[in-house]
């Protein structure tokens with residue numbers, strides 16, 4: 001085995017677990033818990049039919065918090081976005097488990113408010129991976 005190949009193999013083995021953990025299909029199934037308030041819609045293309053109480057979650061991964069179009073966000077989440085909060089697997093998972101608590105901590109403001117209640121989901125990173133996958137399509 002050449003050194004180059006061995007190094008490549010090692011890189012693959014060590015990089016794999018971070019990706020192997022997420023399950024896009026399970027994430028799509030889990031989105032059932034979100035659809036009463038959230039849809040996933042790219043222009044007129046409805047990817048997951050849902051309600052309008054919350055913002056459209058199309059293109060959420062990587063997006064600045066509180067910055068989706070056509071939605072009136074609460075003040076705290078907009079403020080967090082202005083302070084640099086963007087959605088990655090980690091911030092997303094922490095936020096949906098406890099939106100208010102997350103914003104209180106992020107803004108260091110005990111009066112921070114969230115328009116969304118705590119969501120009980122087992123693997124929020126699966127939902128995040130699902131949201132990433134629909135954009136990649």
Ligand code: HEC
Nearest residue numbers: 033034037053054065066067068073074077114115116119
């Ligand atoms: C009962 C309605 C409701 C349900 C159910 C709900 N949400 Fe929300 N969600 C909202 C509302 C309203 C907001 C806007 C929060 C604000 O402005 O403070 C929001 C905001 C969000 C945001 C921030 C979006 C942005 O553009 O910054 C994410 C992420 C999110 N929800 C994910 C989820 C996920 C994932 C689920 C399912 C596990 C879910 N929500 C279930 C109502 C809901």
